[in-house]
Amino acid sequence: MAVSTARASTRTLSHVLLAGLNPLSPPSSSSSSALSGAARQSPSNPALAPVPFTGWLASVGRELDTTAPIRLVPSALAAGAGHQLVAYRNYEGVERILALGRNEAGQLGVGFASQEGTRGLVEGFEGDGVLAARASVQASYLLVRDGGASPLLQPCESFTPNVHSTRLYSTGNLARGRLGHPALFPPAHALEAHEEPRQYSLPRAAAVPLPEGLGRIKQIEAGFEHLLILTAEDGEIYGTGCNTDGQLGLGAATSDVYQLTRLPLPGEVAKEGGVERISAGADTSALVTKSGTLWVWGNSEYAQGMHGDKIDQIASPLPVRPSFLPSNRRLVDYRCGGSFALALDDRGSVYSAGFGALGLGAGTLHSMVPQRVERLEGAGVSRIRAGWGHAAAVRDHATDSALYTWGLNTPHGRLGHGALPPSPTSPSSLDPSVPPAVAPHAHEPTEVRLPLRAVGLEDGADEGARWELGEVECGMESLWVELRVEEDVD
Numbered sequence: 001m002a003v004s005t006a007r008a009s010t011r012t013l014s015h016v017l018l019a020g021l022n023p024l025s026p027p028s029s030s031s032s033s034a035l036s037g038a039a040r041q042s043p044s045n046p047a048l049a050p051v052p053f054t055g056w057l058a059s060v061g062r063e064l065d066t067t068a069p070i071r072l073v074p075s076a077l078a079a080g081a082g083h084q085l086v087a088y089r090n091y092e093g094v095e096r097i098l099a100l101g102r103n104e105a106g107q108l109g110v111g112f113a114s115q116e117g118t119r120g121l122v123e124g125f126e127g128d129g130v131l132a133a134r135a136s137v138q139a140s141y142l143l144v145r146d147g148g149a150s151p152l153l154q155p156c157e158s159f160t161p162n163v164h165s166t167r168l169y170s171t172g173n174l175a176r177g178r179l180g181h182p183a184l185f186p187p188a189h190a191l192e193a194h195e196e197p198r199q200y201s202l203p204r205a206a207a208v209p210l211p212e213g214l215g216r217i218k219q220i221e222a223g224f225e226h227l228l229i230l231t232a233e234d235g236e237i238y239g240t241g242c243n244t245d246g247q248l249g250l251g252a253a254t255s256d257v258y259q260l261t262r263l264p265l266p267g268e269v270a271k272e273g274g275v276e277r278i279s280a281g282a283d284t285s286a287l288v289t290k291s292g293t294l295w296v297w298g299n300s301e302y303a304q305g306m307h308g309d310k311i312d313q314i315a316s317p318l319p320v321r322p323s324f325l326p327s328n329r330r331l332v333d334y335r336c337g338g339s340f341a342l343a344l345d346d347r348g349s350v351y352s353a354g355f356g357a358l359g360l361g362a363g364t365l366h367s368m369v370p371q372r373v374e375r376l377e378g379a380g381v382s383r384i385r386a387g388w389g390h391a392a393a394v395r396d397h398a399t400d401s402a403l404y405t406w407g408l409n410t411p412h413g414r415l416g417h418g419a420l421p422p423s424p425t426s427p428s429s430l431d432p433s434v435p436p437a438v439a440p441h442a443h444e445p446t447e448v449r450l451p452l453r454a455v456g457l458e459d460g461a462d463e464g465a466r467w468e469l470g471e472v473e474c475g476m477e478s479l480w481v482e483l484r485v486e487e488d489v490d
Contacts (some may be wrong), residue, residue: 013485014072014470015455016086016214019048019448020414020478023084023101023117026057046413047195048403048481053086056098060120065090072470072482073130079224079475080135081388083107085122085142086480087130095130097122097142105138106203107172122171130350131166135475136222139172139179143220166217168229171205177258178225178241180208187258196461207413211238211260221280223298223336228280229260230287236272236274237287245283247298251360253313266317281336281386287317292330294320294343303368304341304354306334310368324351324370337386337407337474342393343370348381350393357391357407360445375444376404387474390415393445394472401469404445405479409438414478416448443481448479455483 022043045051054066068091076087076097083101090096099108100119106112110120122142129145146165170178174197176186182190185197209253216232226241226248239248246253251261269275273290280286283299295317296305303310306320325331325345333344340354351370352358358365359373376393379402383394390407405415413419418438452458457465470482 015483017481019416021412022428044412046419048416076133077471078133078135079473081137081476085133103175106201109171109205134222142169168208177256180240182258223280245299249297251413282338284336286334302339302355337387403448406442
């Protein structure tokens with residue numbers, strides 16, 4: 001449970017909810033007694049349920065942070081391929097980052113790598129203002145606020161007082177240039193025949209070298225093995241990492257790029273007002289312009305690029321024809337989940353294309369062109385998320401908020417609908433404490449039951465209850481949700 005003061009007579013609590021694999025259960029042999037009793041949970045959460053966040057913090061030596069209200073940091077809940085980052089702010093306003101899960105390449109940033117899953121505070125970030133966190137395959141990225149001068153990043157002339165510059169950090173697997181540290185893992189052609197890279201993993205987050213004059217970073221997004229950033233003042237896009245499918249948009253599909261390199265944007269993007277937001281998922285990348293045009297590049301072998309055709313490699317941003325949109329609408333977001341992708345328009349309609357988690361029913365698992373997800377029509381969707389073979393949509397409307405998920409489930413129940421059918425060695429399905437078995441694939445969006453009673457609410461029926469959905473992220477093995485509850489303070 002996490003909390004922050006909203007105003008003199010109320011406070012807002014952030015409950016961390018999880019569906020799917022619980023990365024800290026059962027506790028490892030090195031776990032402290034803080035993870036015993038109520039903090040000890042089942043390895044699986046087939047239905048969305050609160051996690052023992054205060055117990056997790058206590059287990060890494062932050063008992064003091066659990067004695068008074070704390071709250072999650074917006075945009076800093078990240079779920080990757082088996083590891084997660086959760087940034088929080090304690091009652092004194094100090095921000096810290098809890099990392100948990102797989103750490104074989106040092107992707108948690110806790111100062112070491114480990115073959116077993118673990119947890120800890122990301123080193124070196126106590127008190128920094130965390131603006132965003134992203135987690136991908138064996139890599140993590142942090143965007144933080146910089147209140148002072150940085151040798152790697154100088155403020156632009158357009159900066160105004162009280163506007164901070166930004167710093168970018170990465171940790172984990174250095175291979176393929178995904179972390180943007182060429183001095184530690186240089187391109188193969190920069191090495192002599194007998195030389196090897198200085199190191200292969202970076203277990204402690206380090207500042208990414210930034211191109212001169214880059215300015216503030218507005219947004220960071222990560223695919224499987226590539227990173228994209230969007231600058232605030234100029235609206236430019238830079239990328240590093242794997243580019244075998246053209247996912248860095250550099251005009252040619254190359255093997256790897258080892259440092260942040262500017263993507264040459266088509267002139268039409270500027271005519272459309274410039275870049276509003278970027279997206280990266282698996283080996284596909286995208287931007288949405290301020291006028292609502294979608295441009296996609298990278299891998300589209302299943303037509304997940306929404307161009308109406310299968311294209312293995314799109315080396316430069318290619319516009320998507322908006323013929324599937326009703327008149328007077330524009331796209332505001334795009335998310336790629338590997339073989340499929342979702343798009344959201346400004347009226348709350350969701351569209352899907354590609355193969356897999358399309359949400360279009362059991363009869364439509366592959367679509368070359370974007371189709372509207374009819375099951376979500378009228379639901380008031382305001383956010384979309386795409387994971388590895390599964391997806392989520394969110395309606396933000398205070399206590400009438402809702403969460404929908406669909407796609408491939410897992411034995412741990414990452415969709416939050418329940419567990420898969422038990423195996424012969426599993427506990428009896430007659431056990432009333434075991435949720436009913438569900439189909440392996442949810443072909444249409446299904447509303448996820450929120451555990452309101454478990455956090456002290458009466459399923460939303462309490463007229464005095466004030467709550468809303470916060471951050472929502474789809475990891476490879478789990479679904480992470482923040483539930484914000486506003487309470488009166490005596």
